[in-house]
Amino acid sequence: MEQEINWLDRISSTAEYIRKRVGEMPRTAIILGTGLGDLVNHISVKMALPYEEIPHFPVSTVEGHKGQLIFGRLGDKYVMAMQGRFHYYEGYSMKESTFPVRVMKELGIKMLFVSNAAGGMNPEFKVGDLMMITDHVNLFPEHPLRGKNYPELGERFPAMNEAYSKRLIAKAREIARDHNIRLMEGVYVGTQGPTFETPAEYRFFYRLGGDAVGMSTIPEVIVARHGGMEVFGMSVITDLGGEDIAPDVSHEEVQQAATKAQPIMTFIMKELINRCAE
Ligand code: HPA
Numbered sequence: 001m002e003q004e005i006n007w008l009d010r011i012s013s014t015a016e017y018i019r020k021r022v023g024e025m026p027r028t029a030i031i032l033g034t035g036l037g038d039l040v041n042h043i044s045v046k047m048a049l050p051y052e053e054i055p056h057f058p059v060s061t062v063e064g065h066k067g068q069l070i071f072g073r074l075g076d077k078y079v080m081a082m083q084g085r086f087h088y089y090e091g092y093s094m095k096e097s098t099f100p101v102r103v104m105k106e107l108g109i110k111m112l113f114v115s116n117a118a119g120g121m122n123p124e125f126k127v128g129d130l131m132m133i134t135d136h137v138n139l140f141p142e143h144p145l146r147g148k149n150y151p152e153l154g155e156r157f158p159a160m161n162e163a164y165s166k167r168l169i170a171k172a173r174e175i176a177r178d179h180n181i182r183l184m185e186g187v188y189v190g191t192q193g194p195t196f197e198t199p200a201e202y203r204f205f206y207r208l209g210g211d212a213v214g215m216s217t218i219p220e221v222i223v224a225r226h227g228g229m230e231v232f233g234m235s236v237i238t239d240l241g242g243e244d245i246a247p248d249v250s251h252e253e254v255q256q257a258a259t260k261a262q263p264i265m266t267f268i269m270k271e272l273i274n275r276c277a278e
Pocket of ligand 1: 117120254
C-alpha cells in the first residue's frame with residue numbers, strides 16, 4: 001500500500017496560511033473552468049494568491065494559465081475563485097487535484113460553483129449550448145476518496161443521490177426563463193482524457209445515459225459533496241458526438257466555442273450566485 005500522506009495536517013496548514021494572508025473568509029467558491037475565465041473580470045479583487053505561494057498547493061502545468069486563488073466581491077457576494085484547476089490528465093493524483101476543494105471546506109466554504117467544456121451527445125444539443133449538470137457518471141480510473149477516510153473530512157461511504165443541488169438547479173432554470181436563455185440540462189460523463197472520444201466511445205457514453213462528456217469536474221464535485229458542500233455545475237457544449245456522429249475535434253475548436261458561450265455562462269453564474277449565495 002502507498003505510504004499515506006497526512007492529509008489532515010496538510011489541509012490545515014494550507015488553510016491557516018490562507019486565513020493569515022486574506023483574513024475574513026467567504027462561504028462561496030467558484031472553480032473557473034472553461035467558459036468562466038472571464039468571470040474574474042467581474043470580481044472586485046481584494047486579494048490574489050498565486051498557487052506557487054500557497055504551501056502544499058499543486059502548481060499548474062498548462063502554459064499561459066495563471067494559477068491563483070482570488071478573493072473578492074462578485075456583485076454583493078464575497079467569493080473565492082480558483083483561476084486554474086488541476087486536471088487528472090496532467091498527471092496529478094486524485095488527492096492532489098482535489099486538494100484545493102479540501103482546503104475550501106476547511107476555510108468554511110459552503111457552496112461550490114464549477115464549469116467545464118464538454119462534448120455534447122444528446123441529439124438536441126448544439127455547439128455553444130450551455131448544459132446544467134443534473135447528475136454524473138464517474139468513469140475516472142481512480143477515486144478521490146480511495147484510501148484512509150478522515151471522519152473530520154466526511155463519511156466513509158457518502159451518498160451521491162444529489163451530487164448537484166436541486167435547489168440551485170431550480171434557481172438557474174428560473175434565471176434562464178426570466179432572461180429567455182436557452183439552457184439545457186443533462187448527465188455529465190467524466191473520463192480521464194486526454195484523448196477525445198472515438199466514434200464507438202461517443203455512442204457508448206450516449207447509450208449509457210450521458211448527455212455530455214468531459215475530462216474534469218467529477219473529482220472536485222465528489223470531494224465537495226464528501227465535505228457537505230452544495231454544488232452547482234455547468235458545461236459549455238463545444239462539439240457534438242453521439243449515436244451516429246463523432247467530431248474531428250481539436251482543442252482550438254473547444255476553446256473557440258467556449259469563448260463564444262462565455263458571456264451567457266458568466267451571466268447565469270453571476271446571477272445565480274447573487275440570488276443564492278450567502
Ligand atoms: N470529449 C471529452 N472532453 C471534451 C470534449 C469531448 O468531446 N469536448 C470538450 N471537452
